[in-house]
Amino acid sequence: MASDYKKSKAPSSTITRDLDKLESVTGNIYETVVVLYKRANQISVEIKDELNRKLQEYGNSNDNLEEIFENREQIEVSKFYERLPKPTLIALQEYEDNEIFFKKTGKKE
Secondary structure (H helix, E strand, O other): OOOOHHHOOOOOOOOOOOHHHHHOOOOOHHHHHHHHHHHHHHHHHHHHHHHHHHHHHHOOOOOOHHHHHOOHHHHHHHHHHHHOOOHHHHHHHHHHOOOOOOOOOOOOO
């Protein structure tokens, strides 16, 4: 599931969450944590891949050390990604907005 984390309404810092609300969908807070962990990991990989692609546009094997440290565009791209909410917070916001789809697997009683 591709996400537009650049436009996420997720807070940039941790806020208090209602545990009853978090476990209401799965019925178990531990299952909720696993769902959120997996989604946060997906988001983290997406962000890392996109950042690496953008930074490679500025990279060049002929750059000398001084040019690498003075590349303003590269610095601005890096700062943009540093200001994004953390993947965990984005995953929590998606969960609260019912934007995460998951399938329960395991034993049936």
